[in-house]
Amino acid sequence: MAEPTLEQLREQIDGLDEQLQGLLNKRAELAQKVADVKIATDGDAVFYRPEREAQVLRQVKARNTGPLDAETIARLFREIMSACLALEQRLKVAFLGPEGTFTQQAALKHFGHAVETISLAAIDDVFREVASGAAHYGVVPVENSTEGVINHTLDSFMESPLKICGEVDLRIHHHLMLSEHTQLDKITRIYSHQQTLAQCRKWLDTNMPRVERIAVSSNAQAARRLKDEWNAAAIAGDIAADLYDLKILHRNIEDTPDNTTRFIIIGHEEVPPSGEDKSSLLVRMKNRPGALYHVLKPFKDAGVDLTRVESRPSRSGNWSYVFFIDFEGHRDDENVQAVLAALEREALDVRLLGSYPRAVL
Numbered sequence: 001m002a003e004p005t006l007e008q009l010r011e012q013i014d015g016l017d018e019q020l021q022g023l024l025n026k027r028a029e030l031a032q033k034v035a036d037v038k039i040a041t042d043g044d045a046v047f048y049r050p051e052r053e054a055q056v057l058r059q060v061k062a063r064n065t066g067p068l069d070a071e072t073i074a075r076l077f078r079e080i081m082s083a084c085l086a087l088e089q090r091l092k093v094a095f096l097g098p099e100g101t102f103t104q105q106a107a108l109k110h111f112g113h114a115v116e117t118i119s120l121a122a123i124d125d126v127f128r129e130v131a132s133g134a135a136h137y138g139v140v141p142v143e144n145s146t147e148g149v150i151n152h153t154l155d156s157f158m159e160s161p162l163k164i165c166g167e168v169d170l171r172i173h174h175h176l177m178l179s180e181h182t183q184l185d186k187i188t189r190i191y192s193h194q195q196t197l198a199q200c201r202k203w204l205d206t207n208m209p210r211v212e213r214i215a216v217s218s219n220a221q222a223a224r225r226l227k228d229e230w231n232a233a234a235i236a237g238d239i240a241a242d243l244y245d246l247k248i249l250h251r252n253i254e255d256t257p258d259n260t261t262r263f264i265i266i267g268h269e270e271v272p273p274s275g276e277d278k279s280s281l282l283v284r285m286k287n288r289p290g291a292l293y294h295v296l297k298p299f300k301d302a303g304v305d306l307t308r309v310e311s312r313p314s315r316s317g318n319w320s321y322v323f324f325i326d327f328e329g330h331r332d333d334e335n336v337q338a339v340l341a342a343l344e345r346e347a348l349d350v351r352l353l354g355s356y357p358r359a360v361l
Helices: 006-041 050-063 070-088 102-111 123-131 151-157 194-199 201-207 219-228 238-243 291-302 334-346
Strands: 092-096 116-120 137-144 163-171 175-178 189-193 212-216 232-236 247-250 260-267 277-285 306-313 321-328 347-357
Touching: 006 070, 050 070, 050 163, 050 347, 092 102, 092 123, 102 116, 102 137, 102 163, 102 238, 102 260, 116 123, 123 137, 123 151, 123 260, 137 151, 151 306, 175 219, 175 238, 189 194, 189 219, 194 201, 194 212, 194 232, 212 219, 219 232, 219 238, 232 238, 238 247, 277 291, 277 334, 291 306, 291 321, 291 334, 334 347
Parallel strands: 092 116, 092 137, 163 347, 189 212, 189 232
Antiparallel strands: 137 260, 163 260, 175 232, 175 247, 277 321, 277 347, 306 321
16 A cells, blocks of 8 residues: 555545644633533632642543643643633733743643733732732742752741642753853853852852853743853753753753753642542641650651751741641541641641642643
8 A cells, every 4th residue: 555645644634633623722711611510500600620630630641642742742631731721711820030041831730821910029919919819829939859849838828828739840940041142252151049159159160160150030030141241151941941042052961961940730629539639738836855756756747758858937926936747648548637636736827728639741
């Protein structure tokens, strides 16, 4: 049997594109009907359901047979779901700005590009924007695999009623970039965030040891400054290069190839189980010897796996501490309920910050 010609292959692709387009619009129509049912049954309907989206994306990855890899297919479905959700309700998502930061990239990775993103100058501002109802959700960084925990985010939970609704793991790639005005042989300074400069120290020591390193408030600000300077470079990510029309001279200059930042989604609602969940907990302990032991023992007794434990000074008294704990499981799980009950007997204060789907993308 003769192989199909190029023209025949293109005709097949055109036919499939037409079918895909029709199916996508049918899916969108069903999404609109879902919204109508929600509104009819609940005046305060919640349109964004993190557990449902996580389940759909897991199913997409599980049934994928290639040649597109599972991650690519899931990202395509992420955008389809984002566009369909926008027909029900366009979400407003606040993030730690300015425009072009990794936090914005994390927000778009989690929610898709059909949301309205709101750039804010500080983590506190993101919490306030969501608490006031001006934004449906917020995205803030919580820890980096190289630099550790973001204390400002943890401290914000001490005074906020907001809950964690999801998480995003983002591989952080740093690029050295120039503007169209940059004279490559005249570079005397490099702008970037302090943490980024630290994460690229070895590369800079080897390749640009005599160039001054200037820390600024964000990588996006570093990229933005290049438009007015001919003797400077910046280190930032892809989204900043696209936003400020910069040329990437060297890619992936971070010292640790698997450098990853974890971001959390903050909102008002409690999230039902998705089947693969994590939970976060704030525990304020009595000031006594062995406080950490009494925090951790209930997890061991109930067979609950811990993924992170951090301590911060309590704002309610000297020499007392608050523990922030991430662990596997959902608040509705029987063993998690046993842990919470045991901690209630030992601690001054126990607050579940949220149970939420484990990151899928």
